[in-house]
Amino acid sequence: MGNSHMQKQLLEGIQRGDAVLEARGITKRFPGVVANEGIDFDIRAGEIHAVLGENGAGKTTLMNILFGLLQPDEGEIRMGGQRVEFKSPLDAIDLGIGMVHQHRKLVSAHSVIENIILGHPRARGILNLKQIEEELEELCARYGFNIDLHAKVWQLSEGEKQVVEILKALYRGAKLLILDEPSSALTPVETKKLLASITAMATDELAIVPFITHKLPIVLAISDRVTVLRGGKVTARFNTSHVTEKSLARRMVGRDVIFRTERADVEQGAPILEVEDLSAISDKGVLALKGVSFAIREGEIFGIAGISGNGQRELAEAIAGLRTAAGGRVILGGTEITRASVLERWNLGMGCIPCERLDMGIIGDFSLVDNVAMNYYFDEDFCERGVLDYAKLRALTERIISQFDIAAPSPDTKAKTLSGGNLQKLILARVLSRRPRLLVASLPTQGLDIGATEFVRNKLMEAKKDKAGILLISEDLDEVLSLSDRVAPIYEGEFMSILPGEKANREVVGAMMAGLRPEDGHNEDR
Amino acid sequence: MRIGRYRLRLEKRLTLTGVEATLISILAIVFALALFSLIFVLAGISPLVAYREIFSYAFASPYGLPLTLNRFIFLLFCTSAFIIPFRAGLWNIGMTGQLFFGALGAFGVLLAFGAKGSRSLDLPTGLVIPLMIGAAAVAGGMLGAIAGLLKGRMNTNEIVVTMLLNFIAYWLVAHMIKEGGPFMNPGGRGESFELPPSAYAPSIMGVSFTIFLALGVAVLLYFLFARTRLGYQIKAHGQSPAAAQYAGIGTVRISLLVFVLGGAIAGLAGYHYFAAVPGVYKISRNYGYFGDLAFYGIISGLISLGNPLAAIPVALLFGGLSIGGRLVQGKMQLGFGMDYALLGVLMITLVAFQFFYRHRIVWAKARERGRKR
Numbered sequence: 001m002g003n004s005h006m007q008k009q010l011l012e013g014i015q016r017g018d019a020v021l022e023a024r025g026i027t028k029r030f031p032g033v034v035a036n037e038g039i040d041f042d043i044r045a046g047e048i049h050a051v052l053g054e055n056g057a058g059k060t061t062l063m064n065i066l067f068g069l070l071q072p073d074e075g076e077i078r079m080g081g082q083r084v085e086f087k088s089p090l091d092a093i094d095l096g097i098g099m100v101h102q103h104r105k106l107v108s109a110h111s112v113i114e115n116i117i118l119g120h121p122r123a124r125g126i127l128n129l130k131q132i133e134e135e136l137e138e139l140c141a142r143y144g145f146n147i148d149l150h151a152k153v154w155q156l157s158e159g160e161k162q163v164v165e166i167l168k169a170l171y172r173g174a175k176l177l178i179l180d181e182p183s184s185a186l187t188p189v190e191t192k193k194l195l196a197s198i199t200a201m202a203t204d205e206l207a208i209v210p211f212i213t214h215k216l217p218i219v220l221a222i223s224d225r226v227t228v229l230r231g232g233k234v235t236a237r238f239n240t241s242h243v244t245e246k247s248l249a250r251r252m253v254g255r256d257v258i259f260r261t262e263r264a265d266v267e268q269g270a271p272i273l274e275v276e277d278l279s280a281i282s283d284k285g286v287l288a289l290k291g292v293s294f295a296i297r298e299g300e301i302f303g304i305a306g307i308s309g310n311g312q313r314e315l316a317e318a319i320a321g322l323r324t325a326a327g328g329r330v331i332l333g334g335t336e337i338t339r340a341s342v343l344e345r346w347n348l349g350m351g352c353i354p355c356e357r358l359d360m361g362i363i364g365d366f367s368l369v370d371n372v373a374m375n376y377y378f379d380e381d382f383c384e385r386g387v388l389d390y391a392k393l394r395a396l397t398e399r400i401i402s403q404f405d406i407a408a409p410s411p412d413t414k415a416k417t418l419s420g421g422n423l424q425k426l427i428l429a430r431v432l433s434r435r436p437r438l439l440v441a442s443l444p445t446q447g448l449d450i451g452a453t454e455f456v457r458n459k460l461m462e463a464k465k466d467k468a469g470i471l472l473i474s475e476d477l478d479e480v481l482s483l484s485d486r487v488a489p490i491y492e493g494e495f496m497s498i499l500p501g502e503k504a505n506r507e508v509v510g511a512m513m514a515g516l517r518p519e520d521g522h523n524e525d526r
Numbered sequence: 527m528r529i530g531r532y533r534l535r536l537e538k539r540l541t542l543t544g545v546e547a548t549l550i551s552i553l554a555i556v557f558a559l560a561l562f563s564l565i566f567v568l569a570g571i572s573p574l575v576a577y578r579e580i581f582s583y584a585f586a587s588p589y590g591l592p593l594t595l596n597r598f599i600f601l602l603f604c605t606s607a608f609i610i611p612f613r614a615g616l617w618n619i620g621m622t623g624q625l626f627f628g629a630l631g632a633f634g635v636l637l638a639f640g641a642k643g644s645r646s647l648d649l650p651t652g653l654v655i656p657l658m659i660g661a662a663a664v665a666g667g668m669l670g671a672i673a674g675l676l677k678g679r680m681n682t683n684e685i686v687v688t689m690l691l692n693f694i695a696y697w698l699v700a701h702m703i704k705e706g707g708p709f710m711n712p713g714g715r716g717e718s719f720e721l722p723p724s725a726y727a728p729s730i731m732g733v734s735f736t737i738f739l740a741l742g743v744a745v746l747l748y749f750l751f752a753r754t755r756l757g758y759q760i761k762a763h764g765q766s767p768a769a770a771q772y773a774g775i776g777t778v779r780i781s782l783l784v785f786v787l788g789g790a791i792a793g794l795a796g797y798h799y800f801a802a803v804p805g806v807y808k809i810s811r812n813y814g815y816f817g818d819l820a821f822y823g824i825i826s827g828l829i830s831l832g833n834p835l836a837a838i839p840v841a842l843l844f845g846g847l848s849i850g851g852r853l854v855q856g857k858m859q860l861g862f863g864m865d866y867a868l869l870g871v872l873m874i875t876l877v878a879f880q881f882f883y884r885h886r887i888v889w890a891k892a893r894e895r896g897r898k899r
Contacts, residue, residue: 366765377755387755
């Protein structure tokens with residue numbers, strides 16, 4: 001883009017309160033769907049303008065259009081009052097738009113500073129690292145970012161990686177910052193810090209657009225205005241001071257939403273899962289799970305709270321039979337299964353919702369029937385002399401689709417055409433349809449919108465009432481706290497404590513997730 | 527793109543029906559033949575005449591048709607041998623070696639029963655032929671098992687392993703049939719001893735009975751993938767090893783199984799060509815040529831998208847064109863390698879046209895305003 005320097009002036013000298021970007025009548029169609037329909041949207045300097053919507057509401061499409069990854073079929077974008085066209089993200093970046101991706105796009109073996117200058121126009125030829133470093137430190141000081149510029153990215157926490165992406169965008173001269181799900185995967189403490197920095201940035205002339213799926217309190221806490229999308233259209237525009245969580249959710253989902261799934265009181269039965277001193281080694285070859293012991297009773301939800309990468313994955317996989325235990329024992333309903341195969345475990349009544357939904361739980365090119373068959377192909381009721389009973393499988397799939405209200409045109413639809421929420425419902429449904437005695441649920445609502453989240457949580461409660469024992473692993477602290485009968489905060493592969501649900505609150509558990517040991521005599525309950 | 531008042535646009539296909547796939551393939555064949563006409567024109571031959579010669583010899587002549595069919599059987603076995611690991615997400619590049627092993631297995635049976643150097647055999651035909659077929663399948667399967675085990679246990683790249691095993695098998699055959707080898711022809715012509723007539727496979731009008739075997743395998747494989755538990759496990763592993771692991775489908779078992787099955791079927795190709803095609807009945811000096819031909823199994827497998835039934839017409843076409851092309855090359859005194867060039871052009875076109883499996887061109891009247899790109 002040869003005239004980028006001229007165009008960049010569009011946003012030079014912009015004042016607080018001036019319109020930075022206006023989108024008018026943005027429409028984008030994909031085969032079979034209208035992803036965005038006549039969307040009007042504007043953002044002023046010094047403003048935080050949240051865009052809220054469920055999965056499939058058209059948020060991602062709008063975001064990609066604003067960042068130049070997609071071109072609208074109709075409508076126009078104006079910056080500083082002039083019409084602009086983005087042929088690629090480079091155009092958008094040149095004009096002062098910065099994007100902070102939910103799935104970080106950083107080189108993990110490189111240092112923070114190297115990542116920040118990667119792709120920067122000044123990073124050609126000879127680098128003046130010292131000057132760059134000074135400028136970056138000034139940026140950090142201004143917005144309250146606290147980060148070691150020479151640390152390697154792989155050493156950073158999720159929150160710190162996000163800071164790197166923000167710094168990268170700012171250093172590139174962004175006047176408008178798009179944040180994709182800024183607070184997902186952050187700890188409560190990190191979230192607090194991030195929000196403070198965002199607010200600090202907005203008091204300068206920066207314009208900030210967070211795109212948010214389900215963290216409504218964050219919208220209320222920081223944004224000045226909010227635009228709500230549903231079904232590709234704008235359903236509401238609010239000044240944030242005029243709304244409540246409930247009214248936002250109603251506009252977003254189209255109906256009233258219950259925010260707290262009530263913890264059902266179920267009489268607990270015999271222990272269904274016993275774990276003794278279990279340890280496991282991660283893919284990187286380090287001891288990631290360091291000897292945990294616990295038991296889950298029938299009708300009990302046992303929640304693991306922790307920031308991702310503290311051994312939860314290894315714990316779930318060791319119990320599910322997807323990872324060999326390095327030590328310890330796992331006992332399911334009285335039978336030792338430490339070395340049992342996946343199918344032996346399933347036949348003993350274990351069900352498993354994998355954490356990597358799209359990679360492990362679903363085969364995109366398979367039909368829904370074939371996806372349901374993942375939990376049934378080995379079942380003699382569905383297979384006679386090696387030949388699968390597709391009539392039965394199809395009937396089962398149809399039942400699952402209607403009972404779980406899965407939006408799919410037919411059981412023969414390919415799974416990859418369904419949304420993430422519907423796929424998670426499908427996995428949950430086929431696992432629960434076997435009426436497991438023990439359910440290992442890893443990140444059951446991650447990335448789901450409010451409606452689907454509520455649905456999944458209610459189904460977990462139903463399974464609990466049905467006397468299943470549930471191991472719930474989630475990075476959403478509120479979810480663990482509201483659903484679990486007992487909570488174990490995990491840090492670096494060890495349980496910091498095991499707390500009964502009524503004694504587990506955000507502060508206590510949050511501190512333990514960050515590695516603080518409980519003081520002596522504090523709620524020890526094994 | 528604009529043409530007159532119409533606008534051409536490329537769209538992603540969401541689904542592809544069997545009819546659409548067939549139409550696209552036929553279009554590709556027509557396109558390839560049209561493209562190759564240039565060669566004929568440059569040689570001063572009418573393409574129509576040339577193609578009529580090729581097709582009538584390959585598919586309608588009493589001399590050409592049996593040759594075509596025997597080659598078709600060979601290619602179909604090779605294609606099936608490729609497809610099984612392919613559906614599990616693994617690449618079998620080793621049909622060549624596996625079919626050589628199959629041939630060695632079949633001739634090994636005869637050697638064991640003392641057929642070398644004698645024109646008669648103690649065993650009845652009804653016993654010796656099943657034994658030879660079984661031995662061919664076992665030998666091919668054993669070679670496949672090496673690749674499958676290495677892949678499953680140590681995640682060794684199966685493409686490299688099967689490829690290298692091809693060389694081992696090639697030289698092993700050479701060792702066995704050349705001067706001093708145990709399979710050496712008593713006449714010492716650099717080929718193996720000949721089959722005793724009692725071990726000749728039954729044939730109908732010059733076409734070996736193995737055609738039923740090859741078609742049967744294709745149908746069985748189709749059923750395997752469409753209906754059975756094992757087929758489901760193979761497909762799941764091919765689509766997503768991680769999902770397969772989640773569902774208790776083990777990589778070691780699937781890798782080993784598909785390569786044993788694939789190798790066994792490739793072994794049958796070896797039996798077919800060296801022990802069942804009328805007029806051959808020995809591991810001939812030019813056995814390497816058939817090893818090379820086996821690579822067309824990969825191409826047919828890819829063109830038919832791993833569908834064992836769709837592989838039948840593809841293998842038939844390749845078999846026919848290789849026979850017809852060779853005839854025209856001699857008859858019309860074209861340059862050497864014309865037949866291979868024809869197959870090559872066809873192959874590339876078919877693969878290129880797979881673009882339309884995933885995309886379609888949409889015509890629309892250009893009427894919208896403000897849609898300048």
